[in-house]
Each structure stands twice: as structure tokens, then as C-alpha cells.
Amino acid sequence: MQFMLLFSRQGKLRLQKWYVPLSDKERKKISRDLVQTILARKPKMCSFLEWRDLKIVYKRYASLYFCCAVEDQDNELITLEIIHRYVELLDKYFGSVCELDIIFNFEKAYFILDEFLLGGEAQETSKKNVLKAIEQADLLQEAIEQADLLQEVRLLTDP
Amino acid sequence: MPAPIRLRELIRTIRTARTQAEEREMIQKECAAIRSSFREEDNTYRCRNVAKLLYMHMLGYPAHFGQLECLKLIASQKFTDKRIGYLGAMLLLDERQDVHLLMTNCIKNDLNHSTQYVQGLALCTLGCMGSSEMCRDLAGEVEKLLKTSNSYLRKKAALCAVHVIRKVPELMEMFLPATKNLLSEKNHGVLHTSVVLLTEMCERSPDMLLHFRKLVPQLVRILKNLIMSGYSPEHDVSGISDPFLQVRILRLLRILGRSDDDSSEAMNDILAQVATNTETSKNVGNAILYETVLTIMDIKSESGLRVLAINILGRFLLNNDKNIRYVALTSLLKTVQTDHNAVQRHRSTIVDCLKDLDVSIKRRAMELSFALVNGNNIRGMMKELLYFLDSCDPEFKADCASGVFLAAEKYAPSKRWHIDTIMRVLTTAGSYVRDDSVPNLIQLITNSVEMHAYTVQRLYKALLDDISQQPLVQVSSWCIGEYGDLLVSGQCEEEEPIQDEVLDVLEGLLVSNLSTPVTRGYSLTAIMKLSTRFSSINRIKKVVSIYGSSIDVELQQRAVEYNALFKKYDHMRFNLHVLYDLVSLLFQANDLLDLLGGNDVVPVIQTTLPTKPASAGGELLDLLGDLSLSGRTTVNGLKIEFTFERANPNPNIAVITIHATNTTEADMTEFVFQAAVPKVITLGMSLSHRAPATPVAGRAQCALTKVARYSVSSGTLVRLASGLDVRCVKKQCGWLGCVSEDA
Numbered sequence: 035m036q037f038m039l040l041f042s043r044q045g046k047l048r049l050q051k052w053y054v055p056l057s058d059k060e061r062k063k064i065s066r067d068l069v070q071t072i073l074a075r076k077p078k079m080c081s082f083l084e085w086r087d088l089k090i091v092y093k094r095y096a097s098l099y100f101c102c103a104v105e106d107q108d109n110e111l112i113t114l115e116i117i118h119r120y121v122e123l124l125d126k127y128f129g130s131v132c133e134l135d136i137i138f139n140f141e142k143a144y145f146i147l148d149e150f151l152l153g154g155e156a157q158e159t160s161k162k163n164v165l166k167a168i169e170q171a172d173l174l175q176e177a178i179e180q181a182d183l184l185q186e187v188r189l190l191t192d193p
Numbered sequence: 194m195p196a197p198i199r200l201r202e203l204i205r206t207i208r209t210a211r212t213q214a215e216e217r218e219m220i221q222k223e224c225a226a227i228r229s230s231f232r233e234e235d236n237t238y239r240c241r242n243v244a245k246l247l248y249m250h251m252l253g254y255p256a257h258f259g260q261l262e263c264l265k266l267i268a269s270q271k272f273t274d275k276r277i278g279y280l281g282a283m284l285l286l287d288e289r290q291d292v293h294l295l296m297t298n299c300i301k302n303d304l305n306h307s308t309q310y311v312q313g314l315a316l317c318t319l320g321c322m323g324s325s326e327m328c329r330d331l332a333g334e335v336e337k338l339l340k341t342s343n344s345y346l347r348k349k350a351a352l353c354a355v356h357v358i359r360k361v362p363e364l365m366e367m368f369l370p371a372t373k374n375l376l377s378e379k380n381h382g383v384l385h386t387s388v389v390l391l392t393e394m395c396e397r398s399p400d401m402l403l404h405f406r407k408l409v410p411q412l413v414r415i416l417k418n419l420i421m422s423g424y425s426p427e428h429d430v431s432g433i434s435d436p437f438l439q440v441r442i443l444r445l446l447r448i449l450g451r452s453d454d455d456s457s458e459a460m461n462d463i464l465a466q467v468a469t470n471t472e473t474s475k476n477v478g479n480a481i482l483y484e485t486v487l488t489i490m491d492i493k494s495e496s497g498l499r500v501l502a503i504n505i506l507g508r509f510l511l512n513n514d515k516n517i518r519y520v521a522l523t524s525l526l527k528t529v530q531t532d533h534n535a536v537q538r539h540r541s542t543i544v545d546c547l548k549d550l551d552v553s554i555k556r557r558a559m560e561l562s563f564a565l566v567n568g569n570n571i572r573g574m575m576k577e578l579l580y581f582l583d584s585c586d587p588e589f590k591a592d593c594a595s596g597v598f599l600a601a602e603k604y605a606p607s608k609r610w611h612i613d614t615i616m617r618v619l620t621t622a623g624s625y626v627r628d629d630s631v632p633n634l635i636q637l638i639t640n641s642v643e644m645h646a647y648t649v650q651r652l653y654k655a656l657l658d659d660i661s662q663q664p665l666v667q668v669s670s671w672c673i674g675e676y677g678d679l680l681v682s683g684q685c686e687e688e689e690p691i692q693d694e695v696l697d698v699l700e701g702l703l704v705s706n707l708s709t710p711v712t713r714g715y716s717l718t719a720i721m722k723l724s725t726r727f728s729s730i731n732r733i734k735k736v737v738s739i740y741g742s743s744i745d746v747e748l749q750q751r752a753v754e755y756n757a758l759f760k761k762y763d764h765m766r767f768n769l770h771v772l773y774d775l776v777s778l779l780f781q782a783n784d785l786l787d788l789l790g791g792n793d794v795v796p797v798i799q800t801t802l803p804t805k806p807a808s809a810g811g812e813l814l815d816l817l818g819d820l821s822l823s824g825r826t827t828v829n830g831l832k833i834e835f836t837f838e839r840a841n842p843n844p845n846i847a848v849i850t851i852h853a854t855n856t857t858e859a860d861m862t863e864f865v866f867q868a869a870v871p872k873v874i875t876l877g878m879s880l881s882h883r884a885p886a887t888p889v890a891g892r893a894q895c896a897l898t899k900v901a902r903y904s905v906s907s908g909t910l911v912r913l914a915s916g917l918d919v920r921c922v923k924k925q926c927g928w929l930g931c932v933s934e935d936a
Contacts, residue, residue, distance in 0.1 A: 141280060167449065
């Protein structure tokens with residue numbers, strides 16, 4: 035996979051994960067053009083298209099478009115399954131995920147993606163394991179934050 | 194100083210903005226606050242600030258001033274900081290800026306961190322955006338982690354290694370030892386990423402490929418277990434166990450089995466098993482079948498298996514799911530060359546896909562349809578394809594038209610059918626036809642001698658209906674100029690036009706602003722040619738002289754030269770008629786020499802006029818047959834025969850043999866044979882008689898052999914003898930006659 039974009043029906047980018055080195059300007063241009071191309075497609079059209087020299091696989095879930103650019107030798111149908119797996123992970127994590135969850139917790143969406151894919155390939159095929167890893171990492175974060183809080187309180191209360 | 198606002202708070206605030214300007218104002222205010230916070234080197238809130246910056250960056254605002262802050266976060270000891278720091282690095286840093294190298298040391302430390310989640314962050318970042326320099330520095334650490342027993346880290350290290358290899362292929366060797374027991378893992382995550390790593394190595398290095406071929410039995414076993422094992426809740430997707438792993442294994446098998454009989458045989462059974470047992474009701478099953486089909490077609494599988502694969506694709510074509518139909522057409526396109534007959538069986542389904550609403554499906558169906566056309570199905574297929582041409586989007590028309598022409602040329606069941614098909618294309622998609630089709634079509638029409646009357650009549654009628662499609666107009670003009678006599682002579686089935694009507698049409702083309710300059714050139718030349726076929730010479734003279742002062746330089750030049758013909762060499766004009774016919778010969782020479790595409794110009798051979806008094810007018814050439822590559826002309830008793838053939842062994846050389854025979858009783862004197870060619874043609878001549886003064890005795894023959902290498906160029910001129918020379922004008926088959934002195 036070269037990159038994954040999540041965007042709304044109004045064309046607002048909600049997540050962008052790039053696995054190839056491109057400058058900010060290039061990324062912006064690609065995002066803009068590709069988003070427009072996909073939004074222009076009719077609902078009954080197939081999920082695959084050739085765009086520039088890339089294969090694009092996309093699927094709409096409610097108000098969000100999930101769009102991946104894959105290489106020539108990649109299997110488009112399994113990419114659809116990858117997208118679906120990511121949606122399931124988000125759904126399990128946020129509990130019936132909706133676009134607002136992704137907007138307000140975008141950094142979590144990235145963390146989940148980074149536990150599922152690495153360098154554009156799936157690193158873990160078990161839903162359970164991905165969610166477990168995220169849970170543990172979140173707990174670790176929480177523990178640290180609590181420790182910080184405790185530290186602050188101690189500083190305030192210590193003579 | 195109050196604490197900077199929280200991330201969620203900021204998001205909420207920004208979303209209340211009602212206009213772009215309002216949003217921009219909020220963002221600018223917050224950015225200013227963040228900037229000053231960064232300047233104060235505030236450790237506590239750096240994480241929060243960078244997170245906010247990342248949000249604003251996603252909205253499209255500049256955030257480069259946060260790059261260094263990300264690095265500071267990465268260097269922090271707190272997990273929370275590192276999480277955001279690495280995320281920021283992946284979003285804001287770019288390997289083309291040197292700043293990113295500052296990360297290297299932090300990543301190195303974190304790869305050896307005591308907490309696996311920190312190590313995970315480092316591996317993920319390196320594997321996502323590591324530059325070549327970073328990869329070189331850190332490859333050793335990655336290799337170490339590839340050998341760890343911690344499966345959480347091992348799977349990440351494997352994918353990180355893939356990235357390292359992509360960036361620095363020379364480092365591949367270093368990961369070889371670590372791959373030793375990768376496939377004995379039970380953990381699916383490690384298995385999956387290991388297969389990806391092995392795939393990458395095998396694709397890049399033939400040595401690695403050879404080395405890893407021995408893994409085929411193991412891979413087959415793993416795949417078998419996945420299929421045969423019962424329900425495994427952890428990896429199940431719609432009743433299939435770990436489809437992601439299955440697909441990757443199939444892909445690796447494809448690479449290992451390619452061009453190797455033993456490996457291909459070892460995987461034969463499992464492929465058949467997957468192909469027959471996989472559940473096809475959901476996308477996930479079809480994804481596995483798709484990969485299986487690709488593998489079967491690529492390795493050295495036995496024919497039964499190949500037929501099975503094509504049949505799976507055939508079933509895919511009937512699937513309701515568009516995506517499945519799409520991949521089926523793509524795959525069939527790849528296999529149509531090698532398994533042509535098997536794909537033919539699904540021809541009618543493929544043709545039905547031409548009517549699909551989806552553009553990508555239509556395009557593939559069109560390409561595949563053309564690939565399937567053969568002598569047996571040409572009539573039926575062409576009907577469908579012409580119907581498609583009529584109704585398809587403009588983006589398809591050029592390719593479809595070209596395809597139709599090619600197919601018609603190869604498999605036309607009859608000349609009439611061929612001409613009709615071309616007519617149909619020109620009239621329905623005439624403006625989309627490629628430029629080089631015009632000369633090709635003219636050549637085709639020329640070669641179909643018995644169809645000339647029919648063709649010119651149909652083309653003339655088409656012109657009456659519509660003069661906007663330039664390729665059609667050009668071909669029609671040429672034909673009318675060439676066969677105008679047939680058009681008005683009553684050889685056609687329907688009511689024939691009279692000369693003046695035809696000239697009206699051609700003149701109409703000259704003045705219409707729908708006509709391009711090229712088209713005007715064609716029509717002027719056609720009018721000129723009709724001066725030898727029609728009787729309304731004065732009218733033609735008038736038209737030609739008007740265009741002698743045309744603004745269009747090409748047109749003007751032609752008109753002037755045609756004018757000259759009328760004025761100075763009127764008596765020769767008829768002989769031009771003969772010469773025009775000779776051009777047809779040379780079109781046939783084109784066939785021989787495989788001048789493809791850009792058929793600009795055809796060299797023209799002229800005939801000689803011996804010094805014996807000429808009788809009025811020339812005689813019509815007798816053009817032999819359709820495809821005989823020879824011709825003869827007899828002008829005033831001098832019979833000249835030409836034959837063309839390809840020289841052995843060099844096919845770029847054409848050998849033209851000219852036999853000149855004096856058929857009269859008297860001697861012919863001053864028979865001169867000359868040949869001049871432009872620079873692009875090299876000419877070698879050998880003559881048995883050369884001396885100009887030598888008379889060609891009555892009834893004597895002289896044989897000349899001329900060798901010429903033809904190339905596509907303009908203005909090619911070959912003069913066989915002094916006298917008239919006819920020059921072909923660039924990129925067109927129309928030409929003008931201009932006369933040179935007698936030698």
C-alpha cells in the first residue's frame with residue numbers, strides 16, 4: 035500500500051497515512067485530486083479505479099470514504115477486506131464508531147491503524163490481538179498520566 | 194500563564210466556525226499561542242500543543258514549526274510524549290529534509306527500550322518513513338529484533354526489515370540468517386509478516402528465490418492447515434480462517450513456482466483444493482479464489498488446473514458484484530494470449546460486459562473483446578463492437594475505432610464487408626479516428642479494385658450528409674478524385690451525380706470552415722485529378738487559379754503548380770493520369786516493406802517518354818490483380834514492367850526490377866533511365882544498359898535492377914526516367930504534378 039486516506043462526503047480529510055516519501059505539497063495535491071475524483075463517482079460504480087499510475091481501492095462507510103492506493107501486484111479484493119478490518123477495529127474500539135469519533139480522536143485512529151498496518155502491510159491478522167495491544171498501550175499512557183497527576187498533588191501537598 | 198487549551202476543546206471550537214475566514218482566524222490565534230509555548234520550552238504541555246498542531250495540519254494549515262518539537266517529544270521519557278512525537282514525525286517530517294536524521298539516535302535507543310510498546314513505536318516509525326541513511330544505521334537493531342522470541346516485536350521487525358530492504362537492497366543478505374525459522378511460528382501475525390518478508394526477498398533476488406524454494410512444502414502445509422482446520426474465532430472472517438495469510442501464502446507460492454516444474458507440481462494439489470473448496474458467497478472467499486487463479490496462471494500448472502482457473506474467472510464474470518466482474522476481466526486480459534481457447538468460451542459474457550455502466554469494466558471488456566476476435570467470430574463480434582462504438586463515451590471512441598480497423602484488416606470475410614465496416618466507423622466516430630488511419634484506409638481502398646465504384650459512391654453519399662468529420666472527408670475527397678469517373682459514369686447502383694454536382698461538393702469543402710487545412714489540400718488535389726476524368730475542365734481551371742492566391746501556403750503552392758500543368762504542359766496532363774495509377778503500385782510496395790503507421794508518403798515512379806513522337810493521350814495502365822506486386826505500363830509503345838520484392842537477407846531493402854521492352858517496330862533512341870531519390874533512401878543501381886545514347890532497338894528488352902531502401906519520409910521522389918515527375922506531398926496521398934525538362 036502506498037497511502038490511505040479517510041475523507042468525508044464534503045471532501046474534508048479525516049486521516050491520511052502515507053507509506054511513500056512525498057513532500058507536503060505533493061501530498062496535498064494528490065489528496066485534493068483523488069478526493070475529487072472519487073467523490074465524482076456514482077454510487078453503483080465498482081470500488082476500483084486506475085488513477086494516474088496507481089490502483090485505487092475505496093469504500094464508503096456511512097459518511098466516510100476509506101481510500102487506499104495499492105501497487106500493481108496487490109490483490110484488490112483483499113484490500114477491501116483490509117479496509118473492512120480497519121473499520122471493524124475502529125468500531126470495536128469506539129463502540130459503534132461514527133465520523134465524529136474519528137474527528138475528535140484522530141490520534142487514536144492513527145494509533146489503531148499503526149497497530150494493524152506497518153509500512154503498508156498488515157502486521158496482525160487477529161482482531162483480538164490488535165485491540166489488546168491498543169488497550170495495553172492506552173493503559174500504559176493512563177498509568178503515566180495518573181503518576182504525573184499524583185506527582186503534582188504530592189508537590190502541592192508536600193511541605 | 195494559563196494552560197494551553199486541550200485538544201478536544203480546540204477541535205470543538207474550530208468546528209463552530211461558520212466561515213473559512215473565521216476558522217483561519219481561530220487557527221492563527223492558536224498557532225501563535227502554540228509558538229510562544231514552544232519558545233518557552235514548556236515540557237508539560239508540549240505533547241498537547243503538538244497534538245493540536247497535528248489537527249490543524251490535517252485541516253490544511255502549515256505546521257512545519259512543530260517539526261523540532263516532535264523530535265523533542267520522541268526524546269522524552271514519557272510514553273505519552275513518544276506516542277504523539279512519533280505520530281508527528283510520521284506526519285510532518287519528510288525524508289528529504291535533513292531534520293529527520295535527528296531522529297535516528299532516538300529511534301536507536303527506543304528500539305532497545307525496556308517497554309515493548311516503545312520499541313513498537315520505533316519499529317513502526319522506521320518501517321513507515323525511514324530514509325536510506327536511517328535504515329543503514331539501524332538495520333542491525335532491526336535484525337536483532339527479528340530474532341527475538343517476543344512475537345509482538347518479531348512481527349513488526351519483519352515488516353520493518355521489508356522497508357529497509359526496499360530502501361537499501363544491499364542490506365538484504367544481512368536478514369537471511371534471521372529468516373531461518375520464521376515459518377515455524379505459530380503466531381499468525383509473525384507468519385503473515387514473515388511471508389511478506391520472504392516475498393520481498395524472493396522478488397528482489399534470484400539467489401534468494403532459489404534458496405527459499407525449499408520452503409514450498411512448508412508453505413503448502415501451512416495453507417492446508419488453514420483450510421482444513423476447524424473454526425478459529427481469532428482469525429475467522431465469514432467462515433474462512435485467516436484469509437489475509439492465505440492470500441499472502443498463495444502469492445509467495447506464485448513467485449516460487451514460476452518457471453519451476455518441481456515446485457509447481459508440489460503446489461498443484463493444494464491449489465486445486467483451494468480453488469474448489471473456498472466459499473464464494475462473500476468477497477473474502479472470492480479474494481482468495483482470485484489470488485489462487487493468479488497463481489495457477491503464473492506457475493507451470495497442468496492444463497486441467499488452468500481450465501479450472503479460467504472457469505472460475507468465467508463464474509466471476511456472472512457475479513452480481515461489480516468488483517468481482519472487474520477483477521475477472523483484468524485477469525482474463527492477462528491470460529487471453531496464453532489460454533486463448535479457454536477464454537473464448539466466455540466470449541458472450543465478456544461482450545455483455547460492454548453494456549455495463551461502469552467505465553472501468555467497459556474498458557476492460559472492450560480490450561478483451563478485441564483480443565478475442567478471430568476469423569470465425571468476426572461478423573458477430575464486429576456487430577457488437579460497432580454498436581459499442583456508437584454508444585460509448587468519447588474517451589473510448591479513438592481506441593475502439595483503431596481496434597475495429599485492425600480487426601477488420603486481419604479477419605475481414607470479404608472486401609465489401611471491410612469497406613462497409615470502415616464506412617460505418619468513419620460515419621459514426623469519424624472525428625475520433627486517428628490521423629494515421631487516413632493513409633491506411635486509402636491504401637486499403639486502392640487495393641480493393643473491384644470495390645472502387647461501390648466505395649466512391651458510398652463515400653460520396655456520406656459527404657453529402659456530413660462534412661464535419663475530417664478523416665471521413667479526407668478519405669472521401671481522395672476517392673472522389675481518384676474514382677470520380679466511376680462515380681458519374683453510371684456504374685453505381687443508385688442515381689449517379691453529374692460532374693458539376695461532384696465539383697460542387699468538393700468546392701464546398703474548400704470553402705467550409707469546418708474543413709482543416711489538410712482537408713482542403715485533399716479536396717483541391719481531388720478537384721485537380723478530376724481534370725483528367727471530367728470534362729468540366731474550365732471550371733476546374735478556374736478553381737485552381739483562385740487558390741493560387743490562397744492565404745494557406747500549402748494550398749497556394751499546390752494551386753500554382755496545378756496551374757502550371759494547365760498552362761505549360763497541358764498535353765502531359767493526361768499522362769499524369771497514368772502516373773497517378775502508378776502510385777497505386779507503390780502503395781502495394783508499402784505492404785511489402787511494412788511501412789507502418791505514419792504512412793506519410795509513397796514514392797512515385799514515373800514512366801518515361803521516349804523520343805518517338807507521342808500519340809495523343811496515354812494509355813490506361815493495366816493494373817494487375819489485387820495483391821500482385823508488380824505492374825506494367827505501356828506508354829507509346831514502350832512497355833515497362835515493374836516488380837517489387839524484398840531482398841534477402843536484408844528486409845529493409847526492396848528490389849525493384851524494371852523490364853523495359855520496345856514493342857514497336859522502330860528503334861527508340863535516347864532512352865534514359867534515371868533515378869533520383871532523397872537522402873533518406875539509398876539507392877543502388879545496376880543496369881545492363883545505361884548509356885543514354887544507346888538506342889533501344891525495336892522489340893529489344895533491357896533489364897534494369899534497382900535497389901532502394903525505403904523509409905517513411907515526405908517528398909520522396911523517384912524518377913525512373915526524365916520527363917514528368919510527380920512529387921508526393923507530405924503526409925498525404927494527394928500529390929501535385931510538376932513538370933521538369935526532358936533529359
